[in-house]
Amino acid sequence: MITFATTKTPMFEFENKKTTCPDCKDKSCAAAILSREELEMINFNSHESVVKKGEIILHEGSLTSHIIYLKSGLAKEFVKPTPESEQILSIVKEHTYLGLSSLFGDRINHYSYSALEDVKVCYIDIAVFINLVRKNGNFAYEILVSVSRDSLNNFHRFINQLHKKIYGRVADGILYFSRIIYENTTFSLPMSRQEFADLIGVSRESATRVLIKFKDEGIINIKGHLIEINKVELLEQISRKG
Amino acid sequence: MITFATTKTPMFEFENKKTTCPDCKDKSCAAAILSREELEMINFNSHESVVKKGEIILHEGSLTSHIIYLKSGLAKEFVKPTPESEQILSIVKEHTYLGLSSLFGDRINHYSYSALEDVKVCYIDIAVFINLVRKNGNFAYEILVSVSRDSLNNFHRFINQLHKKIYGRVADGILYFSRIIYENTTFSLPMSRQEFADLIGVSRESATRVLIKFKDEGIINIKGHLIEINKVELLEQISRKG
DNA sequence: AATAAATTGTGATATATATCACATATTGTC
DNA sequence: GACAATATGTGATATATATCACAATTTATT
Numbered sequence: 001m002i003t004f005a006t007t008k009t010p011m012f013e014f015e016n017k018k019t020t021c022p023d024c025k026d027k028s029c030a031a032a033i034l035s036r037e038e039l040e041m042i043n044f045n046s047h048e049s050v051v052k053k054g055e056i057i058l059h060e061g062s063l064t065s066h067i068i069y070l071k072s073g074l075a076k077e078f079v080k081p082t083p084e085s086e087q088i089l090s091i092v093k094e095h096t097y098l099g100l101s102s103l104f105g106d107r108i109n110h111y112s113y114s115a116l117e118d119v120k121v122c123y124i125d126i127a128v129f130i131n132l133v134r135k136n137g138n139f140a141y142e143i144l145v146s147v148s149r150d151s152l153n154n155f156h157r158f159i160n161q162l163h164k165k166i167y168g169r170v171a172d173g174i175l176y177f178s179r180i181i182y183e184n185t186t187f188s189l190p191m192s193r194q195e196f197a198d199l200i201g202v203s204r205e206s207a208t209r210v211l212i213k214f215k216d217e218g219i220i221n222i223k224g225h226l227i228e229i230n231k232v233e234l235l236e237q238i239s240r241k242g
Numbered sequence: 243m244i245t246f247a248t249t250k251t252p253m254f255e256f257e258n259k260k261t262t263c264p265d266c267k268d269k270s271c272a273a274a275i276l277s278r279e280e281l282e283m284i285n286f287n288s289h290e291s292v293v294k295k296g297e298i299i300l301h302e303g304s305l306t307s308h309i310i311y312l313k314s315g316l317a318k319e320f321v322k323p324t325p326e327s328e329q330i331l332s333i334v335k336e337h338t339y340l341g342l343s344s345l346f347g348d349r350i351n352h353y354s355y356s357a358l359e360d361v362k363v364c365y366i367d368i369a370v371f372i373n374l375v376r377k378n379g380n381f382a383y384e385i386l387v388s389v390s391r392d393s394l395n396n397f398h399r400f401i402n403q404l405h406k407k408i409y410g411r412v413a414d415g416i417l418y419f420s421r422i423i424y425e426n427t428t429f430s431l432p433m434s435r436q437e438f439a440d441l442i443g444v445s446r447e448s449a450t451r452v453l454i455k456f457k458d459e460g461i462i463n464i465k466g467h468l469i470e471i472n473k474v475e476l477l478e479q480i481s482r483k484g
Numbered sequence: 485a486a487t488a489a490a491t492t493g494t495g496a497t498a499t500a501t502a503t504c505a506c507a508t509a510t511t512g513t514c
Numbered sequence: 515g516a517c518a519a520t521a522t523g524t525g526a527t528a529t530a531t532a533t534c535a536c537a538a539t540t541t542a543t544t
Binding site for chain 2: 079081085087089100101102103104105106110130133134135136137138140141143144145147148149150151152154155156158159160161162163201
């Protein structure tokens with residue numbers, strides 16, 4: 001059996017865990033197929049924590065010491081191409097591992113993650129995690145499915161982004177929150193206009209202009225962060241056209 | 243042990259294999275750790291073929307029946323956002339599996355692949371491949387490493403593309419072929435100007451203008467498809483600046 | 485509740501690149 | 515080798531969006 005480098009101690013203190021891994025109701029699909037013994041092993045080598053809105057969960061460039069599981073809440077995955085600009089790659093929902101591709105890629109975190117609202121995370125020792133992958137092919141298969149689906153989803157969004165003009169991008173962004181994140185035509189945008197612009201790859205002023213135009217045209221209603229889609233089909237058409 | 247749906251018969255005839263899998267000198271890193279028995283099992287359930295330049299290896303939208311291994315040559319991975327436009331996502335070198343993320347994602351091919359020159363490919367039955375993943379955690383781990391690294395590499399290119407202007411994109415494109423594909427400052431671009439433009443996400447005329455400008459400024463030499471980089475540091479600076 | 489800081493929305497202007505048209509060069513087919 | 519088809523390079527023009535400046539609004543802090 002292969003073992004790995006010792007894990008690094010996180011810099012901040014953990015809250016005591018309220019639920020053990022075997023009894024956890026927020027397991028990932030992959031974890032759900034693990035045996036009780038395997039879950040106990042994870043339980044013994046992991047910690048749960050609450051991260052407050054706006055706080056960094058994982059830094060780009062840092063060494064992966066733990067695999068981080070987003071138990072509840074929303075986070076944003078982003079990079080800073082320059083010190084004063086930020087590009088948001090995707091929004092991460094609950095029941096998702098953060099940085100899997102970085103872990104298996106080269107052990108360095110390629111993206112940063114921060115909490116968009118107060119979130120619960122579990123830090124799982126990577127030696128234990130990797131050992132489970134190597135020993136349990138079915139578990140490895142489920143992790144492969146996760147990494148693959150994340151990759152496909154994010155690629156599709158990037159491909160769309162690359163060939164669409166600003167109206168299509170704004171429409172895509174709105175539909176992303178409606179369809180993928182909240183599964184509702186009414187939702188509260190969990191970020192500033194600047195962050196929304198960073199997600200869809202346009203300037204803040206341009207994003208605001210188009211949002212206001214969609215509002216003036218009755219396609220959506222806006223009240224601060226609250227967004228309500230009135231004309232779904234029209235928005236989808238704008239999304240398709242680009 | 244779990245087994246999967248029967249594989250579909252490929253539409254075209256295979257050439258007889260010249261080398262068995264255990265004796266193959268072009269194995270992937272993952273395949274290199276398989277036992278002789280496991281390699282014999284793959285050998286028994288796979289075929290080798292030559293695909294000519296310009297021919298499609300795998301169609302977007304098709305159902306995955308085989309995992310395809312690029313034994314030698316170059317291919318391009320692309321999508322067609324509209325019937326008359328094409329976006330090249332990446333260039334695939336030899337010793338790479340095609341469409342791994344689609345296989346593990348949802349069994350439908352999300353991208354198309356075509357040969358940029360005559361290539362050799364092996365078609366491996368996916369039931370056998372997936373069975374090996376489930377049974378051999380170390381093999382699964384290596385496949386995870388492959389999928390993760392592909393994902394990281396392609397994401398980085400997309401992130402760069404999204405925030406760079408045209409000069410940075412052309413510089414990136416040239417350096418991509420020099421550093422990643424050919425590992426040489428002199429190489430023959432294995433595609434038309436239109437395809438190069440499709441890879442970096444600009445119009446054909448704009449790509450040509452910048453290439454000619456780089457040539458006029460002595461940064462590169464161009465002779466048809468042949469490109470020679472004269473000022474690597476300057477090109478890298480342009481690449482960084484975007 | 486007052487105040488400071490940050491965010492948002494708007495107007496004006498600058499600029500980067502796409503698009504269009506077309507001549508020339510290169511490649512493929514017979 | 516001749517000819518057709520495709521690719522390339524260039525000039526002119528259109529257009530989309532970024533940038534800048536700043537007033538108004540909202541949020542955070544005390």
